[in-house]
Amino acid sequence: GEDVEQSLFLSVREGDSSVINCTYTDSSSTYLYWYKQEPGAGLQLLTYIFSNMDMKQDQRLTVLLNKKDKHLSLRIADTQTGDSAIYFCADSPLNKLIFGAGTRLAVHP
Amino acid sequence: DSGVTQTPKHLITATGQRVTLRCSPRSGDLSVYWYQQSLDQGLQFLIQYYNGEERAKGNILERFSAQQFPDLHSELNLSSLELGDSALYFCASSVDGTPGHQQYFGPGTRLTVT
Numbered sequence: 001g002e003d004v005e006q007s008l009f010l011s012v013r014e015g016d017s018s019v020i021n022c023t024y025t026d027s028s029s030t031y032l033y034w035y036k037q038e039p040g041a042g043l044q045l046l047t048y049i050f051s052n053m054d055m056k057q058d059q060r061l062t063v064l065l066n067k068k069d070k071h072l073s074l075r076i077a078d079t080q081t082g083d084s085a086i087y088f089c090a091d092s093p094l095n096k097l098i099f100g101a102g103t104r105l106a107v108h109p
Numbered sequence: 110d111s112g113v114t115q116t117p118k119h120l121i122t123a124t125g126q127r128v129t130l131r132c133s134p135r136s137g138d139l140s141v142y143w144y145q146q147s148l149d150q151g152l153q154f155l156i157q158y159y160n161g162e163e164r165a166k167g168n169i170l171e172r173f174s175a176q177q178f179p180d181l182h183s184e185l186n187l188s189s190l191e192l193g194d195s196a197l198y199f200c201a202s203s204v205d206g207t208p209g210h211q212q213y214f215g216p217g218t219r220l221t222v223t
Contacts (some may be wrong), residue, residue: 099152
């Protein structure tokens, strides 16, 4: 079946790096995504990675993909208070997005 | 602002009632998706339309239906509402509905069933 799992909470100090991990079961997806949801807001696409890539860097964001282990991670460098939000990993079999439960990132001074 | 609009922003109704949620995709996008976000189930894909036709179906209940109109706006109809239908309903749009094109999400409609 299709399933995406991620840890529910992460707390980091401002200026440190945050790493959010995700595992998925469906390996047929062409793309895997990271979305951000701030309180009271919709989802915002942060970044995505093509399934034949191992790594993608986009400014402070680094996505690592281990296809063998079906493991995806999002690293946020120099985490700021504005990064506090829920981060969703999403798999994309066929035409739909399968989301994880979301990781709530709390950034403290 | 993603360019996707959803109305209404909030909706409060009673059990057994029927409601219609509306979505206007980004200009030029042909595909519309509906998602439900609840505390119990998390974020779930409901249904996708492309240029007026249903393309993919997810965990959508039989009490729910959707359509996409010739002007590409979409409506999600929820009937015989139950308390458990209380959730945030998101619409997203993409250029052509293929996985390579990202989905842009609207701000959501918060439905409360009392």
